[in-house]
Amino acid sequence: MTAPWRYVVTTATIVVLGVLWYACWFLTGAGPVAAGFLFMPLVMAVGGLAIRAMRRAVPLAPAGRRFWLPVEICCYLFAAGFTLLAVEAFRVGPELPAMPPAGAVLIGSGVVLAMWGVASVPLGVTSRYERGKQWLDRTIALLGCATVLWHFGVSPMVTAPDPWSTSALAILLLACAFAAGSITKVSYIAGGPVDRTAMRLVASTGLTAAGVAVLSVIGGYQGAVPAQALCMPLSGLLIALGARRQQSAGGTVQRPGNVWLPYLAVLAVDVPVAHALFEPSYWAPGVWEGRLVVLAAVTVTALVAVRQYVVFRENARLLREKHTSEALLRHEATHDPLTGLANRALFRLWLDAALVAESATVLLVDLDDFKTVNDSLGHDVGDALLAGFAGALCEAAGADGMVARLAGDEFAVLITDPDRGAGVAERVMAATGLPLSAHRLLVHVSAGLATAPPGTAASQLLRDADAAMHQAKQRGKANWVRYASGMELPAQAHARLGGDLRRALDQGELRVVYQPIVGLADGRVLGVEALVRWAHPERGMVSPADFIPAAERTGLIVPLGRFVLREACRQAAAWLAEFGPEVLQKVAPNVSVRQLHDPDFVADVRAALADHGLGPDRLVLELTESAVLRGQQVLRVLHELHDMGVRLALDDFGTGESSLSLLRSFPASIVKLDKSFVDGIEFDEPGTAAADARQAVARAVVQLAGALGLDTVAEGIENQEQADRLLRLGYTVGQGYHLGRPVSAEEITALFAAQRAAAAA
Known part of the structure; x- marks a missing residue:
């Protein structure tokens, strides 16, 4: 059995022994009356030990320690005070003992300590308004509870034919005050370092004082004995149960506070009022008990009226706030938060x-x-x-x-x-x-x-x-x-085109074609650019100028680019396996800016190379200047690809405003001269402004690339004269319809086979 339960069982055993002793004494009259006064000091001492064990076992907050330590000391003071009363009972024999002054001081000090401990428990209320409202509620509850305790407990003792001693009355008044204050306080504890149920059990000990008073007033000698043997020992049992409850709850608890206590207090104060109305002795001349009860009832009722007014004002404020909040929500639901315009x-x-x-x-x-x-x-x-x-x-x-x-x-x-x-x-x-x-x-x-x-x-x-x-x-x-x-027809066609493109990706309607990249000196194919084509089942061949923008707009460019990348790597690996490592230097798919922003793009490139066994130096990713000029995230991706060994080509070079500055930050390996600088270059006569400007740009690009250690490719070569002029300017590699149109993989395979046969011959 755990320590907390041992103390609970011990106190319960003492209470049971008190009941058995009283039953034996009442039925047989055997044994000294003073024995009935031994149960209270014993049970209070055990209650104090129960609190001591709980404080050692539970890490209490400072506010929790400020409550439980005074209650523990109160138990020891009670045990000492009632021990003195028991000694006095054995001394006077069968007569009822008077409370010794020293005992009264000890017990009174214990009650004051317990009241201080209860008062120190925080209620968890911070605002001034809430504190004021709570004090009003607690005042109502305190008056109602105190009126009941006074009318049925204290007043009969004060007006009894055999008046009680001053010390006994003082102790009783303190006990009733402790009971009223504790019950009021515990009802408003919403959470904190003291468990509310535990505090309620401790607060209930004050009610034993009312039990003592009622029994003593009604029974006299036959009432005082059971009060000491039965009612008062219950206090120690309640305290032990409270300590057990606190230990099981832990150091900090959270529970909702009560709001019904003021209304219960109104009902409670009506009980002594009703009793006084039907008791003529309370209204006899010189008797003030009836008037006091009525005054208390009137005061409680007035305070309740004040409380209702406060609640009415609060409800009105909450209603105004609700209407304001609803209006704000309606406005937010129909207006744009950034501009304030209608949405x-x-x-x-x-x-x-x-x-x-x-x-x-x-x-x-x-x-x-x-x-x-x-x-x-x-x-x-x-x-x-x-x-x-x-x-x-x-x-x-x-x-x-x-x-x-x-x-x-x-x-x-x-x-x-x-x-x-x-x-x-x-x-x-x-x-x-x-x-x-x-x-x-x-x-x-x-x-x-x-x-x-x-x-x-x-x-x-x-x-x-x-x-x-x-x-x-x-x-x-x-x-x-x-x-x-x-x-609206073109827009609708574009929208349908996006849906058809999704279906085309799923059903394999797209295919990759390859345009040769050729050496200008000998016409040998050095590499291929991978391009995508779409054979629509109803519309026939769809131009890339139509479906690539649709793919960009719908985000399908990411899976489309992944398809082209993987197919290009697969086909390049197949060519290398069939014709040897000298047949193909590079395969070059195009990459869009949307792909560069895809967080899985680098992983897709690495997987495509690994799955098909293609070396990263054979892969060239072609990017436009607009794709490269998209911030630090894109540059980080490009540097990561470059570090993998993948080569990067800057397509359409010379058309942007930042072409030269790009070469400082962009890890390019190849520069592709834009077609606009190739068109008409064969018609330029030396010495003319057009010829000088066009050829100056072409010559500057190849010289700049050479100085930076970059390869160059001239795009859009449409005839042999252009190829010859570019070769004289320093270009060794070109691409265009004159050198080779985009064709299927099978036609490129036949071209490689013819090259191998020619080389063997």
């Missing part, structure tokens, strides 16, 4: 309402190249730009339109007068001519204007405006277009 949901409500009885016009506005602002300057700058543009858009729309932010950088203006749609569109275009936001950024927008008659679905009108906006973007951006019938 898509509210705009649809406006549009539905407008289309019920009249025509409506929608201007759909989209910021051109807004993603570049986010990527280059950061999202905070992008957010500030959106907020600034929202203000400019509202000013441009004026009284003619209602503005909303639909999503991202897409805005809409509802214009109820169709005749004013063009004017609003022109004002919006003019508003973007000035710098926006605190960062003074210039932006351009594309806008689509569409009008619909009454009864048109809002979704249809928005689709028309969206089609017009995309038409504006295709015309070069920074302009607006009015919707015309059939304008």
Whole structure:
């Protein structure tokens, strides 16, 4: 048996022994009366030991120690005081003993210590308002409880024919005060270092004083003896149970506090009032008991009225806050938090309402190249730009339109007068001519204007405006277009194209073709560029110019690029296995910026090489300048690929603004001269401005690459004259339709076989 339960069993045994002794004494009269006074000091001493064992076993918080240590000392003081009373009982014989003054001091000190311990328990309330409300509740409960204890416990002792001694009355008053205060306090402990149930058990010990008083007043000699033998020893049992409860709960507990005690106090105070009403002696001249009880009841009732007023005010405040919160939630549900404009949901409500009885016009506005602002300057700058543009858009729309932010950088203006749609569109275009936001950024927008008659679905009108906006973007951006019938067909075709592309990836409709990369001096194939082609089952061959943008837009470029990469590695490994290591220096698939942002891209490249047994030096990844200029994350990926041994080619070199600076940070191995510097190079006559400029760029690129240790490839060679001119300028490798068109893997295999036969001959 654990130590806490040993103390509980011990105190319970002492209580049972007291019951048995009293039964024997009451029935037979055998034994000295003084023996009944031994049970109280014994049980209180054991109760103190139970608390001591609990304090050693449980790591209590300081506030918990401040409660349990005074209660433990109180137990020892009680044991000492009632020991003196027991000694006095044996001295006086069969008479009832009077409480010795020293015993009264010890017991009174114990009660005061216990009251201090209860008062030191924190209630967990911090705000001044909550503390005031709680003190009001506790005052109501204290008065109600004290009135009951006074009426049924203390008052009969004070007015008894044989008055009690001053020391006994003092002890009884302290015990009743402890009981009332403890019960009130424990009801409001919401959590903390003292378990509420444990404290309730300790607080209940004060009720034994009321039991002693009632028994003593009613029974006299026959009441005082059972009070000492039965009621008072229960205090030690309650204390031992409280210590056991605290030890099982641990150091800190959390439980909800009571809110019903003030109302219970009202009911409790009505009991002595009812008793006084039907007891004529309480209203006799000179007797103040009845008036005191009524006064207490009136006071409690008044305090309850005050409490109800406080609760009413609090409820009114909570109701106001609820209404404010609901209004805020309604606003947040229908407005954009960044710009404060209406959101898509509210705009649809406006549009539905407008289309019920009249025509409506929608201007759909989209910021051109807004993603570049986010990527280059950061999202905070992008957010500030959106907020600034929202203000400019509202000013441009004026009284003619209602503005909303639909999503991202897409805005809409509802214009109820169709005749004013063009004017609003022109004002919006003019508003973007000035710098926006605190960062003074210039932006351009594309806008689509569409009008619909009454009864048109809002979704249809928005689709028309969206089609017009995309038409504006295709015309070069920074302009607006009015919707015309059939304008949505290309957009719908693009949308269907994305779905078909997903199916094509799943069903194997895509294939890889290879364009030779040739030595300009001898015409020997040195490598191949891997390109993807799509044979649509209904539309036939789909141009890469159509489906590659659809793949970029839908994100399918990532699985598409993975397919091309793996197929190119597989085919290159097969050629090397069939024709030997000299047949092919490199296979070069293209890589998009979306692939470089894919967190699994490097792992995909490593897996493709490992799965097909292709050396990383045979793989060349071709990237455009726009893909490389996408931040530190892309550069880290490129350096990781370079460290693997994979070679990187900078495609379309010379067309960007940062071509030369790129070569300092980008780990390139190959530079591909853009086709624009090759077109017409064979027609340039020496000495002319065009010839000098074109050839100067071509010569500068090959010389710069040579100085940096980079290989060069001239793209877009369409005839032999171009090849000869580039060879004289220093280029040794070229690519173009004149040197070889993109063909199937089987045709490249036949070409390698022919090269091997020619070499053998």
